[in-house]
Amino acid sequence: MHAPALPAAFLAGVERSIPRERRFDDHLSTLAYGTDASFYRLIPKLVVRVESEDEVVALLKLAGAQGVPVTFRAAGTSLSGQAVSDSVLIVLGEHWNGRDIRDDGARIRLQSGVIGAQANAWLAPLGRKIGPDPASIATCKIGGIVANNASGMCCGTAQNSYHTLAGMRLVLADGTVLDTEDAASVTRFRESHASLLDQLATLGRETRANTPLADRIRHKYRLKNTTGLSLNALVDYDEPLDILTHLMVGSEGTLGFISAVTYDTVPEHPFKASALIVFPDVETCCRAVPVLKQQPVDAVELLDRRSLRSVQDKPGLPAWVKALSPTACALLIESRAATHTLLHEQLDQIRAALAGFRVEQQVDFSEDPVVCGQLWAIRKGTFPAVGAVRPTGTTVIIEDVTFPVERLAEGVNRLIGLLEKHRYDEAIIFGHALEGNLHFVFTQGFEDPAQIDRYDAFMQDVAHLVAVEFGGSLKAEHGTGRNMAPFVELEWGSEAYQLMWRIKRLLDPSGLLNPGVVLSEDPQLHLKNLKPMPAADEIVDKCIECGFCEPVCPSNGLTLTPRQRIVMWRDLQARHRAGLDTTQLEADYAYRGVETCAATGLCAQRCPVGINTGDLVRKLRSTGADRTRTANWLADHFATALKGTRLMLHVANGAHLLMGTRPLGRASATVTRVSGGKVPQWTPAMPQPLYRLALPRPVENGKPRVVYLAACVSRAMGPAAKDREQTPLIDKTRALLEKAGYQVVFPDNLDNLCCGQPFASKGYAEQADRKRQETRDALLKASRGGLDPVYCDTSPCTLRLVQELADERLDVYDPVRFIRMHLLDRLDITPQDAPIAVHVTCSTQHLGEGTALVEIVRRCARTVVVPEGIHCCGFAGDKGFTTPELNAHALRRLDEAVKACSEGISTSRTCEIGLTRHGGVDYHGLVYLLDRVSSPRATPAG
Structure with missing residues (x-):
């Protein structure tokens, strides 16, 4: 039975309170947002992404006035159906990340949108952590951890949210806000809700006086237990405010909304x-x-x-x-x-x-x-x-x-x-x-x-x-969720079960908060609204929809996450098989599912079953890759294509000189939008063309040789016009390698070489493989059959060569690995005082060199900033030019994070374009920093 349509008065009130871009009622969005990690499927009629407590208060007051059920949603990693709804789903936005670390880390106050692992990262330097340690801690958020009383492998019962709770800020069903750490808030609440507090005190006294019931409650919580509401609050505390906040723990959004919690932290022994x-x-x-x-x-x-x-x-x-x-x-x-x-x-x-x-x-x-x-x-x-x-x-x-x-x-x-x-x-x-x-x-x-x-x-x-x-x-x-709600009375007995209902009706008298969760009068609830898992594509059919992939996805919050892409693709395929018209859904999916996917594969690193949603997206792109003749021409005339790129950059820089920065930026953005991304967007970080490559012929001098494969972007793109570093990457890299005592060798016919990534990302696999094989042959020749190491100056290109080259004779290094293994012991380094920002590219993470990159930069600079929450820059090859909103969204918080830095460091020229634009500081390759702070060691090791 479906919930009735939402009242017009409710919808009108929501429109006044929530901007349009954060209200979703179309099928694609409601299904995508409405999916959690459980095996239940309810599709909300409206999804609202909230960015403030005031918005939550307004929505709860509207819901109460109009009798509309609401469900709260954090990360959606819940396994028992507690984060799905067929009414209104209130989803936490990105502005719930506040924290306040107190008493040298002994306590920490966290807003409900903080990811658990991030809280521990903040506490780690102080040797502390939060008590709960669920398996999903790298994804789940504090609001969900507390609302489910999630624990984990080391947490036990002593260190869960219930036992380490030091304070809470919450919103009740009537929209009232209570902050137990704010004396004024507590005073107001005692006056406005005296009757509620009296009734909670009475429930506590009655329960503690009922010796058999009190003993049963204590016995049940001797065990790990999240079945039903937290009745232990009634026997552990006599102060009504303590009872209230501890009832909220494990209530799964059925008693109120948790805005923030303060934890007593626990030691993190080294x-x-x-x-x-x-x-x-x-x-x-x-x-x-x-x-x-x-x-x-x-x-x-x-x-x-x-x-x-x-x-x-x-x-x-x-x-x-x-x-x-x-x-x-x-x-x-x-x-x-x-x-x-x-x-x-x-x-x-x-x-x-x-x-x-x-x-x-x-x-x-x-x-x-x-x-x-x-x-x-x-x-x-x-x-x-x-x-x-x-x-x-x-x-x-x-x-x-x-x-x-x-x-x-x-x-x-x-x-x-x-x-x-x-x-x-x-x-x-x-x-x-x-x-x-x-x-x-x-x-x-x-x-x-x-x-x-x-x-x-x-x-x-x-x-x-x-x-x-x-x-x-x-x-x-x-958590109880929908899964065990029909069995709560069986486990607890009638007396305790009715006590839970008294609590529910006291705090949510209209039954509008997450109905059907924790407590239900439907004995068949666990068998209803079961989630279909239709076949979609063998690449993603193993997806369990856990959501572990979502925090690292650059389009999360812009369009869809990897989980949502898979959910929607499953739905589309099921509709196809049912003979339904999917024209509009496919049009929506083309942009939200395919075009705005960076396809960098970070999701695979987080996925429990190793799914790379980018592989699905590349496959879908290949079905629309209908310019085979053009792709073949570009592959066969790659050097000519690079000349075209240089010419385009020359024209863009000429237009900049004629029009100025702001007029050209506005005009370019319009043209990019009107052309559907076919015309790249110009930005002030746009490189100048690199016309001449000074590639010396190798002369044997007894020094160790290294084959330098300069990526196509390095061969076409010089520094931006206003960049303080005006030495091209190729020249800077060669100079550093020679400083360290290496003889630099370039492969023959370099301007025609390509790893194939530009073709693969557009769905032209055959052309990508052909270019990769050409590059392999040239590298084998230049390295004397693999005798010499191969240095590639761009990490995405290195990754493709490492993953795809089926030739064990070649040892291809990205900048981080080569510097780590072959340069550091040949150079003396004097770290600079100016702070440096570091961006670890997706490919560097895939290569397993992310930690090494940060460690190398820390040897070169005394202050290093690694911005929180930026896992992928979203530039994704050329997406930063053709779909600039993806890059802008992924880096929307970068400028604030790096404002104290003099420079940024990375290992991909295209990524650095977007990072420079949105960070407000120039980003360069790692070799620029290392060259600046190093000198040749008199007697290099080895």
Whole structure:
């Protein structure tokens, strides 16, 4: 049953409160924004992106007056259906990133839009972190972390949001704002909501006086538990304001809106070690858990045999993982300490505690970050391993339950029995063993009633097993959502369940806040509005719609994110198969889905199943790549094409001299827009043409040789007219290499060479491959069959050559890797005082050289700024010229971040054009900085 249409008076009020560009009611936007990581699908009638608390207040007052249900949405990583709506979806915009670090990091106040990992990055220099550590911490936001009481591998119960909450700013359903850290706000609230506070106090007194109920609540929260509302607030606190704020934790947006929270932070110990202990069976493994709970451990993760089997082929794992017995069960253990000595004392203690247990195999405690990374890759790879092998059209479901730790072995075996009974043969079990918290992952189709009935039968069995037989919790950390709302009464009993409803009706009397979530009177709710996962393209069919990709996408907030691109492409393909007219949707998708995708593939780095949405976009571009003859001509006459580029730059610079900066900028923007991006947009950062290449013939002089492949952009583009650096990149690079004692060799016919990236990005794969092969042959010749290293001055070109050249004889270096490995020990560096900004390009990140780039710049400058939240500049080859709004959106906060810097450093000439324009400082290649601060070392190493 669909929600009724939104009242006209409500819509009129929204129009007065929210600008048009932040209101979405078209099918593409509502479906894209309305999708979260769960297996439920509700399409909102209206999506509103809010940028201030005042807007939230206005919307809640409107909703209350007109009886309109609303749902709050942060990052949409929730797994239980708590962030979807068929009414109004209120989505956090980008202006919710405020923070206030207090008492040397002992406390931190965060607005609800701050990503959890960013909060920890701010606290890291102070040796602190926030307590919650969900697996989605690099994506999920504080509002969602608190509203779901999310925890994680090390958090347990002691360090979750409920127990580390020091203050909160919230908005109630009636639009009232309360800030518990503002005395004036508290005074006003006590006066305006005295009755509410009195009723909360009464509920607390009644609950604490009801000894059986109070004891049951305390028992339930001895375990990890997010099923239902946080009734522990009524027994843990007697001050009504404390009760209110702690009820908000874990309420999933059903009691109010959380604007900001203040956390008591926890230590982030610098010394850590990890071990993988494999026991012969579940019983032995689980008997070790209570013993470990008494030891100085920070994380103990259980992995059943099927979990280990799902990742046994991953690189770096011991060969013996494949040979483990069918009943084997493992614990992944981590211990942390403030000092190296203390860590070793702790490890000895843990080893002694486990000495009496039979062990089948083990990787003993290691402090090596590489070894630890490989061990934790086992744990982190289990969920995506199931997702990657599921049949197309099915979804991945991850449930999390808690058994009392003392009955963990029995619980694991009973759970395995249920999975076998219902034929979930691919399912795996892993979890946070110290808390008795198990995750089980399985694949499920919802395409026909029989599949739904199977799922329902399984969930009914799980609910009775966990909640009734074992007295555990059906949701340990993923939130109740729609998924477990029908089972809350089964778990808690009627008395506690009715108490939750009293709280709900007290704080949301009209039932307009996220209806159907946490509490529901519909016993079939968990079987309704199930998300379809139709086949779309083999490149993206494995997408689980988790949203982990979204923070690094440059078009996030402009058009679509990778998750949204996939969701919409799935919808379009399903509509095609149904014979529906998709003309308008395809037209919208052409711009929002295809044209504004940078296709740089950063999404693949964050994706649990390794999907590069850019590959889909390039494939879609190739279907419209109908200028094959032109592409062939350009490939065959590449040197002539470069001359054309230089001529275009010459004309643009001439126009600049004639018209001036502002008139030309306005005129160029208009022409670019009218031409649909076919005519590049001129900017003051536009390079001057580079006409002459001074390429000396090699003369053997006994020095080590390096083949210098100057990218086509370096051969065509010189510095901008007003850039303080007027030496072309080719000359600067050659000078630096020679300063370090190298003989520089250029490949023959350089102006005709190209890595193929310009063709590949436009969908002309055949021409791209041809140019790449020509370049390979020229590099083999110039490097004497691969004897000499190849230096490429532009990281995107290097990435394509490294990824695509099927010739192990060639060793192609980007600037960062070559400088790191071959130049630093040949140069003396005197760091400069002037602050430097660093932009790590997407290709540098893919090459694994991002950290090295920042470290090299830190050797060259005493003050280095790496702007927060800018993962990709959005220039994307030529997108900065043809789709300038993508570049502008991606770098919209750059100027503020780098305003104290004298210069910016990067490794891609085109990226530097956009960075210079939007950052307000000149960006140059890394070699400019290194050359400026270095001198030849008298006796170079090696």
